[in-house]
Each structure stands twice: as C-alpha cells, then as structure tokens.
Amino acid sequence: MSRPTMETVAERAGVSRALVSLVMNNSSKVSEAKRQAVLRAAEQLGYRPNLHARNLAQARTKTLGMIINDIHNPFFAEVVYGVEAAADDYGFDVLILNGGRDAERERRAVETHLQFQVEALILVGPKLDDDDIIRASAVVPTVVVASGRDNPGADTITTDEERGAALAVQHLVELGHTDIVHIDGAANISSRARSRGYEKAMRSLGLEPRILRGGDDEADAEAAIVNLAETDSMPTAIFAFNDLVAAGALSTLEAAGLRVPDDVSVVGYDNTFIAELNHMSLTTVNQPRHQMGQLAIRTVLERIEDDRTEPTRIDLAPTLSVRRSTAPPRKA
Amino acid sequence: MSRPTMETVAERAGVSRALVSLVMNNSSKVSEAKRQAVLRAAEQLGYRPNLHARNLAQARTKTLGMIINDIHNPFFAEVVYGVEAAADDYGFDVLILNGGRDAERERRAVETHLQFQVEALILVGPKLDDDDIIRASAVVPTVVVASGRDNPGADTITTDEERGAALAVQHLVELGHTDIVHIDGAANISSRARSRGYEKAMRSLGLEPRILRGGDDEADAEAAIVNLAETDSMPTAIFAFNDLVAAGALSTLEAAGLRVPDDVSVVGYDNTFIAELNHMSLTTVNQPRHQMGQLAIRTVLERIEDDRTEPTRIDLAPTLSVRRSTAPPRKA
DNA sequence: TTGTAAGCGTTATCAC
DNA sequence: GTGATAACGCTTACAA
Numbered sequence: 001m002s003r004p005t006m007e008t009v010a011e012r013a014g015v016s017r018a019l020v021s022l023v024m025n026n027s028s029k030v031s032e033a034k035r036q037a038v039l040r041a042a043e044q045l046g047y048r049p050n051l052h053a054r055n056l057a058q059a060r061t062k063t064l065g066m067i068i069n070d071i072h073n074p075f076f077a078e079v080v081y082g083v084e085a086a087a088d089d090y091g092f093d094v095l096i097l098n099g100g101r102d103a104e105r106e107r108r109a110v111e112t113h114l115q116f117q118v119e120a121l122i123l124v125g126p127k128l129d130d131d132d133i134i135r136a137s138a139v140v141p142t143v144v145v146a147s148g149r150d151n152p153g154a155d156t157i158t159t160d161e162e163r164g165a166a167l168a169v170q171h172l173v174e175l176g177h178t179d180i181v182h183i184d185g186a187a188n189i190s191s192r193a194r195s196r197g198y199e200k201a202m203r204s205l206g207l208e209p210r211i212l213r214g215g216d217d218e219a220d221a222e223a224a225i226v227n228l229a230e231t232d233s234m235p236t237a238i239f240a241f242n243d244l245v246a247a248g249a250l251s252t253l254e255a256a257g258l259r260v261p262d263d264v265s266v267v268g269y270d271n272t273f274i275a276e277l278n279h280m281s282l283t284t285v286n287q288p289r290h291q292m293g294q295l296a297i298r299t300v301l302e303r304i305e306d307d308r309t310e311p312t313r314i315d316l317a318p319t320l321s322v323r324r325s326t327a328p329p330r331k332a
Numbered sequence: 333m334s335r336p337t338m339e340t341v342a343e344r345a346g347v348s349r350a351l352v353s354l355v356m357n358n359s360s361k362v363s364e365a366k367r368q369a370v371l372r373a374a375e376q377l378g379y380r381p382n383l384h385a386r387n388l389a390q391a392r393t394k395t396l397g398m399i400i401n402d403i404h405n406p407f408f409a410e411v412v413y414g415v416e417a418a419a420d421d422y423g424f425d426v427l428i429l430n431g432g433r434d435a436e437r438e439r440r441a442v443e444t445h446l447q448f449q450v451e452a453l454i455l456v457g458p459k460l461d462d463d464d465i466i467r468a469s470a471v472v473p474t475v476v477v478a479s480g481r482d483n484p485g486a487d488t489i490t491t492d493e494e495r496g497a498a499l500a501v502q503h504l505v506e507l508g509h510t511d512i513v514h515i516d517g518a519a520n521i522s523s524r525a526r527s528r529g530y531e532k533a534m535r536s537l538g539l540e541p542r543i544l545r546g547g548d549d550e551a552d553a554e555a556a557i558v559n560l561a562e563t564d565s566m567p568t569a570i571f572a573f574n575d576l577v578a579a580g581a582l583s584t585l586e587a588a589g590l591r592v593p594d595d596v597s598v599v600g601y602d603n604t605f606i607a608e609l610n611h612m613s614l615t616t617v618n619q620p621r622h623q624m625g626q627l628a629i630r631t632v633l634e635r636i637e638d639d640r641t642e643p644t645r646i647d648l649a650p651t652l653s654v655r656r657s658t659a660p661p662r663k664a
Numbered sequence: 665t666t667g668t669a670a671g672c673g674t675t676a677t678c679a680c
Numbered sequence: 681g682t683g684a685t686a687a688c689g690c691t692t693a694c695a696a
Contacts, residue, residue: 054691096403362682
C-alpha cells in the first residue's frame with residue numbers, strides 16, 4: 001500500500017540499497033547492466049525518491065523559499081518568472097508561499113520555509129519590518145526584491161525609484177507641462193522614494209510640487225482627485241503612485257468630463273499589464289522585473305556557493321514606457 | 333555553525349531528546365518545570381524543528397501541493413486565497429508551484445510535489461492531459477479546480493460554464509440584442525464549454541450563432557474583429573471568451589470608431605479585476621473563486637481523513653456581473 | 665563496481 | 681513523567 005522505497009527497488013533489482021542510490025544520482029561508477037536493472041525495477045514499482053529523506057541525509061536541500069507579498073499583484077508575477085528561470089538553471093527548486101499583504105502571515109511563511117530548511121529566502125515586496133528581516137537573514141541568506149529601502153543584513157535588488165519618478169516628471173515637462181500633481185502611495189513601502197523623486201525633480205526644474213495623499217488602488221485615486229477638484233485647481237498632468245491609481249485617475253477624470261490626454265495627462269508606475277491594455281494605454285515607469293528575479297537568484301547563490309558575507313545592493317535603472325495617456329497640454 | 337537540533341536543546345535543558353519532542357508537540361504529560369526549561373533552551377538556541385526529519389518519522393506531512401496554471405492570471409489568485417484560508421483552518425501547509433502555462437513544467441511540478449510527499453494535489457486550471465491526471469491521482473488524492481472537463485480519477489471543482497455562457501446570452505437578449513457574436517478561446521481548456529453554452533442558448537432562443545476563432549488575449553480579439561469587419565457584418569453585441577479578450581474587443585472597436593456600449597455591447601468572462609476597473613467596466617460572468625478554493629480543500633480532506641474513494645464533482649453556479657459595457661442596441 | 669553500516673533529526677514504543 | 685531505543689528513507693564513507 002505504502003509507496004515503494006529504495007529498499008523495495010533494491011530487492012526487486014537484486015542489488016543493495018546503496019547501489020540504487022548511486023543509480024538515482026546517476027553516478028558513473030555503476031555497471032550498465034545493474035543500472036538498467038535498477039531503473040527497470042524503479043519504473044515498474046513507480047518508485048519516487050523521498051525528498052525528506054534525501055534532505056535529511058544530505059547537508060543541503062537545493063531548495064529556495066520565496067515569499068510573495070501578494071499573489072494578486074501582477075507586478076510580482078514577472079519577478080517570479082525571473083526567479084524560477086534562474087533557479088532552474090542552477091538546479092534549485094523554488095517553494096512559493098503567499099504573504100497575503102499581511103506581515104504576520106509573512107512571518108509565519110518565513111518560519112515555514114526555515115523549517116523546510118530552504119537554503120535561501122527570496123522576499124518579493126515584503127511587508128516585514130527590519131527586525132524580521134534581520135532575524136531571517138541571520139539564519140539563511142536572504143534577498144529582498146523590489147523594496148527600495150535598505151534591508152539590514154539582507155541583499156537588496158531594486159530599482160532606483162527616485163530616478164523612476166524623475167523620469168515621469170521629465171517626460172511631462174518635455175511635453176510642456178508645468179502644473180504636475182503627484183498622487184502618492186500613502187503608507188505603501190515604495191511611496192516615500194517615489195514622492196521624493198517627484199519632489200526633487202520638480203524643484204530642480206523650478207516647478208512647484210503638489211502632492212496628494214493617495215494609496216494603492218482605484219478608490220484612493222478617486223478620493224484624491226475629487227478632493228482636488230473641490231479645493232484646488234486641476235493640473236494639466238498627474239503622476240500616480242502606481243498603475244492602479246493611474247487607472248482610477250483615468251476613470252475619475254473622464255467621469256468629470258475631462259479627456260485624457262487632451263485635458264489631463266496621466267502617468268503610472270510599474271508597467272503592469274493594466275498599463276498595457278490598449279484601452280488604458282498608460283504611460284508608466286517600467287522596472288525590469290524579470291531581470292530583478294534573475295539577479296535575486298544570482299545574489300543568493302553567491303552567498304550559498306561562493307560564501308560571500310557582505311550585503312549587496314543592486315539598483316537597476318527604471319525606464320519609461322510611453323503610451324497614449326500623455327500628450328502636450330492643451331495650450332502650452 | 334549548523335542549526336541546533338533537538339539533541340542540542342536536550343543537552344542545554346538537561347533532559348533527554350524524547351522529552352524535548354514531547355514539549356515541542358505540547359504533550360500534556362510533561363512537568364511544568366521541565367517544559368519551561370526546554371522552552372527556554374530552545375528559545376536561547378534559536379531552535380527550529382526540522383520538517384524533513386519530522387515528515388520522515390511520521391507517516392504524514394500535513395502538506396498540500398498546489399499547482400497554478402499561471403501565476404500571472406489574476407483569476408487564479410482568488411482561488412489561491414480560498415485554498416489557503418481553508419487549509420489554514422485544517423492545519424495544512426500549502427506549497428505553491430507555478431505551472432507557467434506549460435504542460436511539461438506542470439508535469440515536473442507534480443513530480444516535485446510528490447517527492448515532497450504532499451498529502452494531496454490541488455491543480456488550478458491545469459494544462460495537464462487526462463493521462464497525467466490519472467497518473468497523479470493514482471498516487472495521491474487530486475482535485476482539479478476551474479477546469480470544466482471531466483478529470484478521470486480526480487475530484488473536480490468547477491462552475492457550469494455552459495450555464496455561464498447562457499447567462500451572458502440571456503442578458504444580451506433581454507436588452508434587445510439578436511445579433512450576437514462569440515469570440516471563442518481557441519485551444520483554451522474552457523473554450524469548448526463556453527462556446528457550446530453560447531450556441532445552445534442562441535439556438536434555443538431562435539437566434540443564429542456566429543462563432544469567431546479567438547484566443548486568450550487582446551491581440552486575438554483584435555484579429556477576430558478586424559476579420560469580422562472585413563468579411564462580415566458587425567453585430568450589435570459580442571460575447572468574448574474571457575475578460576482579456578473582451579478588453580481587446582473594447583479597444584479594437586473604439587479604434588474603429590464604434591462606441592461601447594452605444595454601438596456594440598461587450599461581455600467578458602471571469603470577472604477578473606480588469607473587468608472591475610472603472611475605465612473598462614465590463615459586464616462579465618463571475619465564478620465564485622474563493623469558494624472554489626475552499627471546496628477544493630474540503631474535497632481532498634474527505635479523501636485524506638474520511639477516506640472517500642469515489643470521485644466527486646462539484647459544479648457551482650456562475651453569476652453575471654453587469655457593468656457598463658452592455659446596453660440595449662441602438663435601435664431595437 | 666558493489667555491499668555494509670553509520671548517520672541525518674525527528675517520532676513513537678517501550679520500559680522504568 | 682522521563683529516558684532509551686528503534687524506526688523513517690536516504691546518502692556516504694569505507695570495505696570488499
């Protein structure tokens with residue numbers, strides 16, 4: 001009834017357990033005859049190695065633990081693909097646990113991964129605080145992806161988000177805009193850097209920044225814009241914290257009878273597939289997600305295999321994807 | 333250097349290894365004094381149980397393996413949350429592997445999960461063929477979520493997609509449409525059922541079905557509609573295979589100077605957050621994804637704990653989410 | 665090239 | 681209550 005083990009295979013093939021092990025790990029020092037016999041026996045029995053036993057016997061697990069802030073968020077999916085592709089190349093399995101936008105859940109996920117003896121932790125857009133990350137990285141190599149802040153003890157793969165925001169501002173200014181409002185990400189982890197980038201860029205161009213409190217979804221954008229319409233003047237361009245907020249801006253503006261980009265230009269951030277949708281066609285700041293994923297793997301591998309111990313930080317360059325939500329202002 | 337084990341903790345606490353085990357599994361038959369001593373020692377050493385050792389020693393792993401067709405697809409995320417919530421309730425860990433829209437990758441993922449000795453397999457929108465599923469379900473309880481076809485040997489949690497398509501048609505007909513085109517999902521797994529539902533509903537209402545070959549993304553919709561415009565007449569309503577195809581229809585129609593819903597109504601399928609975006613506001617067929625996830629867990633648990641052996645199939649009822657992409661035809 | 669045997673970190677079954 | 685001791689399924693010297 002229970003699953004066949006090496007023992008079973010060994011008996012069937014008329015060899016010792018150790019020999020079966022050698023065959024399974026395709027050692028070169030096994031005679032072709034026995035190898036065939038073992039493989040045949042394994043095949044017939046439907047033998048499947050027990051990873052727990054293997055991991056216990058060996059020092060290592062060849063397994064990496066990844067925690068994704070929110071599996072809903074399409075931004076992270078691309079990072080995952082990058083991570084998986086690279087991990088494949090190096091023969092590592094990647095176990096995914098969903099953080100569910102909740103620090104407590106993430107903490108439990110870290111714990112689960114550690115109990116599984118993963119060789120490294122890859123945290124994608126984590127909600128964890130510094131202490132959590134310090135604690136984790138004291139146990140296994142840890143790399144944080146897509147969270148601009150400094151992560152003590154851990155490696156960091158991110159993009160320069162101040163620069164990303166500056167790209168957005170530059171683009172709008174080049175089009176002729178001077179009255180550009182930023183709807184920020186409120187408590188979101190990347191919000192600070194993006195706002196700062198916006199503000200610096202505006203000032204360095206001699207323009208007055210205007211920052212509205214936003215958030216990370218459509219409703220937040222709506223609230224911000226309604227508030228803007230009531231208490232202040234409508235700008236000719238809006239730079240939103242992310243694509244979803246930009247999407248909210250789009251519909252709120254249109255509901256108010258304003259055309260995008262004719263009356264108001266809108267720029268998003270993240271280049272998620274929302275921005276790509278033809279019907280939205282959002283100009284947005286792009287982060288090289290796939291590459292970020294790959295670098296995450298490379299980085300932890302340097303710790304695992306080459307035992308680097310100094311924390312590393314890689315700041316990739318964001319780029320701007322120009323689409324149809326931006327245009328010169330009505331009258332320059 | 334290496335991580336502390338029960339042995340280490342036992343020494344430190346001045347007890348036997350077995351006693352530590354009892355404490356860790358909070359057995360009632362341990363004196364309070366020793367319990368405290370053990371816990372303190374574990375705390376100080378940063379002891380963490382080794383799941384591989386535990387899983388090896390015990391018969392079971394309390395772990396479930398989930399494979400997601402494509403982590404990009406927001407439709408699946410919701411299912412994942414349902415699965416996780418229910419699994420939590422029953423004290424199971426859920427390991428996620430990404431199928432990457434590729435049958436071969438999924439096959440490897442199944443293999444990995446089996447080697448990890450998961451107690452059940454949850455396949456969300458799998459690309460695997462019948463044989464793969466038969467093979468898997470011969471080894472562990474397997475439940476297939478969100479794939480309408482019959483899955484021999486496995487349990488199935490799905491919605492009645494024929495019915496979903498019929499809901500879309502009914503809605504359009506009630507609005508007054510008679511000329512309704514369906515853009516299908518081509519080779520996609522759910523395409524057959526949805527097309528069939530559309531066709532039956534049309535015929536039963538005395539209307540002539542027109543089915544265009546589509547696919548599962550925006551470009552497919554564009555191709556279908558351009559083709560339609562060139563070789564045939566434009567209908568007053570389009571029922572698309574899914575939301576993304578519907579989104580493609582939206583932009584292609586508007587690019588052609590047609591207004592939605594004034595000139596053409598559009599209905600999607602899946603109620604992903606694309607449909608929810610205010611700016612898209614797609615009428616679409618909804619599947620109770622969270623509930624599907626929960627039922628998946630319940631179903632496999634019946635096999636694991638109550639050892640049911642007969643395959644089960646649950647067909648949930650889809651519903652229609654009416655938004656702003658549908659309206660009565662121009663002149664009824 | 666093959667087999668023997670020890671050990672990986674737990675749990676579980678006994679005695680004490 | 682507590683502590684030996686034998687599994688669990690595999691890898692890995694070391695012998696043969």
